[in-house]
Amino acid sequence: MPFANIKVPEAALTRAQKDEIVHRVTAMFVDYFTEAARPHAMVLIEEVKDGGYGRADEVFTVPEAWRAKD
Incomplete structure (x- = not known):
């Protein structure tokens, strides 16, 4: 089963x-x-909370301008 996370x-x-x-x-x-493969394909989209990850030694938070507007 192909799987993407x-x-x-x-x-x-x-x-x-x-x-x-x-x-x-x-x-x-x-x-x-x-x-x-179609009926067995799994795609998991995980949302990481603000402050839950970092890059280049800096904790990341999403700027308001980047947030999705439904």
Whole structure:
């Protein structure tokens, strides 16, 4: 079973954007593994809370301007 685990900042994506990611990653799996992979493809989008990760020794929080507007 192909599996993708995608981590994104909390509230950075709309529901529609998450749906699109699931569909596009599933399509990529089908391109690589044939149509037989579609019913077994798993795409997990995990939202990480502000302050729950860092980069370059700095704790990251999502600026308001980057937050998704549903």
